[in-house]
Amino acid sequence: MEDKTNILFSVKLTSYSQFWRIFHWKFLHRSFLRPEKLSKMNPSNSKLCWRCHLSTNADWSHIFYDCTNIKPYWNEINKFLQAIYTDIFVLTKSLILLNVVNSNNMKKDDLYLLWTMLAIARKCITRRWNSNVAPTMLEFLSSLKKCILMEKRTKELRTFPKPLVNSPWRKVLNLIDTLQMEPNSS
Secondary structure, eight states, X not given: OHHHHHHHHHHHXXXXXXXXXXXXXXXXXXXXXXXXXXXXHOTTSOOSOTTTSOOSOOOHHIIIIIXXXXXXXXXXXXXXXXXXXXXXXXXXXXXXXXXXXXXXXXXXXXXXXXXXXXXXXXXXXXXXXXXXSOOOXXXXXXXXXXXXXXXXXXXXXXXXXXXXXXXXTHHHHHHHHHHHHSTTOO
């Protein structure tokens, strides 16, 4: 029961933006039609995964995590998140699909960052829905920058303006700046 409460709490803590909270809610409630679901609605639709064309069980877990074409994307996201969270962070299937954090050491600001960044990573996947091409790290970083700007503006409208320097997003912005300076960042 505690996990279910935490999963639902993660929707509230994801972003200041209603856009991202609604997306996160839809994701957790599996609102996106997968090949496995579409084939039940219309038997002429294939059950095969549209990315790898191998899995005959292209369910929620496969489309968002288990597909061999999506694994490299999550590996890149994992590297990015490990650079932010260092020793307390491990990207797991339950974290990606349900926001279940296996560590009690994370502060509220860190959870907010993590759940918002995971929502952005998932949104990049849904932007390529029904496509055989997986999202890229560049797409993720571009969406992340837009989200950070929106978070900053939303927070400023809700509270007294506070500089982003004291924001939990500062370490993310620093990492993005570092990655963009590297010649072969993908």
